[in-house]
Amino acid sequence: MGPAEPFCGLLKLPSELIDAIFTFLSPLDLAALSLTCRKLNEHASTDLHWQQRVLANLPGNRITTPYPCESWRELYASHDPHWFLTRYRIWFCDRELTGHMIVVRYDARRGCIEGYRMVVSREAAGVQTWVADSDVHIHFFKPIVNLHMDKPVLQLNARRYNAAKKQDESEATQRGRQGWRRAEYPMQLNTRSDPRHSNILLAKRLEEHDYDHILENAFPYGNVWPPPNIPATDRVIGKPAGLHRLPSPDSEAEEPFWRVESRDDMSETTFRIRHYLDLGTPSLAVALGEEISTYSTLDPGLYTPTAEKPWRGIWVGDYSGHGCEFLLINQPEVPGESDEAPLEREPGETEEEFQARFLRERVHRGRLEAIKLTGDPNVPRGEYTFVADDLGPRGFVGVAQEEPFQGARIVKSRGHIAAEGFYHDKYMESQLIMVSHNRLAQYWVGFGHISFFERVDIDQFLVPR
Incomplete structure (x- = not known):
């Protein structure tokens, strides 16, 4: 045949x-x-096929028109290969010790992929002594999470972006190379408050053998991003914050860990943004103050709660003088958990008895990790802020009898502390008060205070208002 x-x-x-x-x-x-x-x-x-592919990259945002493009196929091509930015939505970066976190979404009114920094303000919070121990102070916390709309971090307009790509491909053809391999495109951020230029760069994924030995080093782990505490399918080499030069795409000396040679090299869970001041003329460009920020995302399964893992999610916590910080609450699977059959009611078992057994056998077990997505000068982004090694019997402390935690399960935890600059870090005794699936409290025993953490609803930011 x-x-x-x-x-x-x-x-x-x-x-x-x-x-x-x-x-x-x-x-x-x-x-x-x-x-x-x-x-x-x-x-x-057929445009229906391309509409499906566009919508597959816009979770939670069912747009109905390819505007400003003439067809869905044209719209898809206009933002290729950057649709992964909206598909994964949540991105956090390695900028200094604090980092920051952005939500990337699609604005159908402008045909624009846009990313804005997540910020938190606090309503007036009070402090009161704990009824169970008068030497312990409870720091109440009511966060208000928003996007910093006045200053976009990322912006790709379909028409401008498509024109820039065509120009880049034309220049690349003259050099005998594929245009998209350059993997760097300018962004029109339209913000008068920041005179810097900003370019988005595709990132080259590392093979595991390129970084596994690096991650064994101490902080900052050879600048691999994301750092080892955050589960990830792709990791790349980042750069510490400061003034840096990005090797020219035409330079033979370009770092092999940076250059994207093909789509097979390209990571869809990391990217970079290059900021710089252009003080030259069109014929003689002089770029100063270059700064590279490397971004990574999270597998949605890590922050999507389930009946068995109800605390998984993106959370915001109160860090007193350091302000508010975002974190990932990760509940790793217990060994053998994936092979378990669904729990079912037994003959003669009431619904209340079944729910109690479900909590005992499927929920109150395993490890809970709170990993900083943004950090502070003491404990930086990517590090554990606290860990509860066992939510089950081995970690069980008791059930709170006093307000405001009455009825909440309390388990042993370890709080991560360090001197400024992340020196001399260690874990101190603490307790995790499991107020609800959307609210936790951490009792820092040595400090004598209790701070709160609340779940963040990311979906509310996905559709521009």
């Missing part, structure tokens, strides 16, 4: 079946098929 016969067989299928098959193809495969023959080009160019 010759190689052309299976292909001819595909062409003989009903149109509806061909379209059904095409729904399983990646955008790259769909584009490749459109180049094979006229009939497959007609199917692959």
